[in-house]
Amino acid sequence: MERNESSRYTKAMNTPSRPDSPIPTLPLDQEATLLEVVMADYVEKRERGLDPDANRYLQAYPQFADELKSFFRNHHFFAGEPSQTSSLPSLAGTRVGEYEIECEIARGGMGVVYRAKQAKLGRPVALKLISSGVLASEEERKRFRTEAEAAARLHHPGIIAIHDIGSWGGYEYFTMTLVNGTTLQEVVNSRSLDDRGSAKLVSEVSRAVAYAHRASIVHRDLKPENILLDENGRPLVADFGLAKWHRDGAMITRTGAILGTPHYMSPEQASGRTDVGFPADIYSLGSILYALLTGCPPHQGDSAAEILRSVLHDEPISPRTFRRDISADLETICMTAMAYEPIARYGSADLLADDLDRYLAGEEIAASTSGILDRMAREIRRDQHLDYFQSWGNTLIRIGVIIFVTHCLIHVLLQQDFPPLTSYWLPRIAMLGLIFAEFYRSRRGQIMPRTTAERPVWSIWIGYIASLATMNAVLPMVASEERLLFPVASILSGFGFIAMSGHVWGGSAILGGCFLAAAMIAVIWLPYAALIFGSVWLVSLLVLGHHYRARRPS
Numbered sequence: 077m078e079r080n081e082s083s084r085y086t087k088a089m090n091t092p093s094r095p096d097s098p099i100p101t102l103p104l105d106q107e108a109t110l111l112e113v114v115m116a117d118y119v120e121k122r123e124r125g126l127d128p129d130a131n132r133y134l135q136a137y138p139q140f141a142d143e144l145k146s147f148f149r150n151h152h153f154f155a156g157e158p159s160q161t162s163s164l165p166s167l168a169g170t171r172v173g174e175y176e177i178e179c180e181i182a183r184g185g186m187g188v189v190y191r192a193k194q195a196k197l198g199r200p201v202a203l204k205l206i207s208s209g210v211l212a213s214e215e216e217r218k219r220f221r222t223e224a225e226a227a228a229r230l231h232h233p234g235i236i237a238i239h240d241i242g243s244w245g246g247y248e249y250f251t252m253t254l255v256n257g258t259t260l261q262e263v264v265n266s267r268s269l270d271d272r273g274s275a276k277l278v279s280e281v282s283r284a285v286a287y288a289h290r291a292s293i294v295h296r297d298l299k300p301e302n303i304l305l306d307e308n309g310r311p312l313v314a315d316f317g318l319a320k321w322h323r324d325g326a327m328i329t330r331t332g333a334i335l336g337t338p339h340y341m342s343p344e345q346a347s348g349r350t351d352v353g354f355p356a357d358i359y360s361l362g363s364i365l366y367a368l369l370t371g372c373p374p375h376q377g378d379s380a381a382e383i384l385r386s387v388l389h390d391e392p393i394s395p396r397t398f399r400r401d402i403s404a405d406l407e408t409i410c411m412t413a414m415a416y417e418p419i420a421r422y423g424s425a426d427l428l429a430d431d432l433d434r435y436l437a438g439e440e441i442a443a444s445t446s447g448i449l450d451r452m453a454r455e456i457r458r459d460q461h462l463d464y465f466q467s468w469g470n471t472l473i474r475i476g477v478i479i480f481v482t483h484c485l486i487h488v489l490l491q492q493d494f495p496p497l498t499s500y501w502l503p504r505i506a507m508l509g510l511i512f513a514e515f516y517r518s519r520r521g522q523i524m525p526r527t528t529a530e531r532p533v534w535s536i537w538i539g540y541i542a543s544l545a546t547m548n549a550v551l552p553m554v555a556s557e558e559r560l561l562f563p564v565a566s567i568l569s570g571f572g573f574i575a576m577s578g579h580v581w582g583g584s585a586i587l588g589g590c591f592l593a594a595a596m597i598a599v600i601w602l603p604y605a606a607l608i609f610g611s612v613w614l615v616s617l618l619v620l621g622h623h624y625r626a627r628r629p630s
Contacts, residue, residue, distance in 0.1 A: 172244045206248040227316045234284030236314045260303035264367045274368035279432035284313045286425035289354050298360035299340040338383035339373035346387040355418035362413025370398040412443040459581040461529035469625030471518040476617025482507035483610025532579045540572040562605035566595035587616040
């Protein structure tokens with residue numbers, strides 16, 4: 077840089093400035109240096125305790141808009157400053173378009189809601205302004221527009237009506253019907269509704285949600301805070317910021333940094349699946365009813381991660397555990413709506429509302445009480461670590477074939493009266509080598525467990541191999557018949573599969589039972605013990621492999 081040009085930059089940097097003072101102007105052929113000077117000017121003002129307007133910089137240097145937006149957001153983040161929502165100054169008394177802002181009503185993760193007056197019509201409205209304003213990322217703007225666009229398509233007395241969508245000073249905003257009431261969360265906190273009142277309210281919310289579903293809109297963030305109550309106590313569904321809908325035949329999904337509220341989120345949404353549909357809203361409706369009945373959400377924890385873990389792995393505590401006077405029918409409705417598997421919930425929000433109406437009318441409800449057999453069936457179907465093992469299908473099938481062929485060979489050699497070293501030990505050693513090679517290949521050289529889901533499975537089967545090796549050493553000392561090892565190995569295998577069922581797929585318990593039954597059969601037909609043992613292993617790994625192959629993404 078030439079000396080006279082350098083002095084001009086130094087002078088610009090050292091010139092005292094105010095938040096509204098002119099931004100240094102420099103030759104545009106030095107854009108990289110100009111961008112650095114603009115950033116430095118902003119930082120210098122912040123360090124002096126001033127509050128420079130980021131929008132002013134963006135307007136003065138539109139060619140640097142993307143770089144400056146990223147810089148401003150990162151500067152606030154690394155400085156450890158409050159979130160943009162909490163730090164946004166109140167705009168009470170400001171005119172936004174044709175709206176005169178009167179006072180602030182509430183602040184949320186995406187925006188600030190104000191009470192405003194529409195000048196043309198003289199009516200009060202609620203005006204929601206995106207909190208991050210000109211610094212909002214494209215994803216934030218999409219989510220904010222999604223909320224307005226989704227709600228604007230719906231015309232139902234149970235859904236907040238959207239009046240207008242616009243932009244002001246770099247801020248996205250929209251206006252909606254002003255509700256002079258409270259939120260359902262305050263009702264949950266105060267426990268001011270009895271059970272019948274709770275059922276009636278959730279029935280009304282379900283009808284509104286059913287209307288949105290018929291318009292192909294999934295809310296995906298239903299919770300008490302997003303249900304407003306007007307002066308007459310009528311519920312109104314709000315905040316469609318995470319809505320998902322079909323537009324022109326294509327599924328449009330808008331997501332922000334937060335994909336829902338963990339306390340009221342469905343398991344499929346908590347797992348991060350992209351095919352979250354109407355059943356997720358039904359689960360949330362059941363969770364809202366649960367909170368009204370018990371005073372707390374169905375899943376709790378000290379952190380969002382802990383709550384998500386509970387949603388994915390824990391059954392909600394029965395509402396009647398909190399209060400024995402809750403109707404058994406109402407509890408059944410609540411727990412059916414919150415069934416872990418989407419297919420086990422109500423088929424629609426209307427069906428949930430219908431059952432609540434039956435309860436209120438004293439009629440027999442459609443949902444059936446979950447008995448011990450139903451609970452057992454759910455546990456068998458559950459696979460809480462499916463995502464970790466769904467790539468194992470083909471590997472398990474190949475291992476099953478290796479085990480089966482090995483035991484067929486052992487059976488033939490034993491029938492031919494070959495010595496134990498040839499008929500038993502050599503095939504087993506070769507089998508273990510082939511299994512290890514297949515395992516090593518399928519995991520690309522990674523032998524040790526890498527995740528918390530894998531570690532218990534490793535422990536179970538390392539314990540199995542160690543126990544089986546010990547039996548191989550002990551049994552020859554107390555019995556002369558080598559075939560007795562197969563019933564013992566079958567019992568150990570059954571234990572391994574049953575232990576694994578509590579951690580991964582519940583159906584493994586059935587496979588474990590098959591091994592225990594096979595142990596009894598092998599004792600009776602001892603000459604065929606090797607064939608029986610190898611066949612059960614083949615069938616078990618074929619079933620397990622098919623279970624994971626069928627659920628692997630195509």
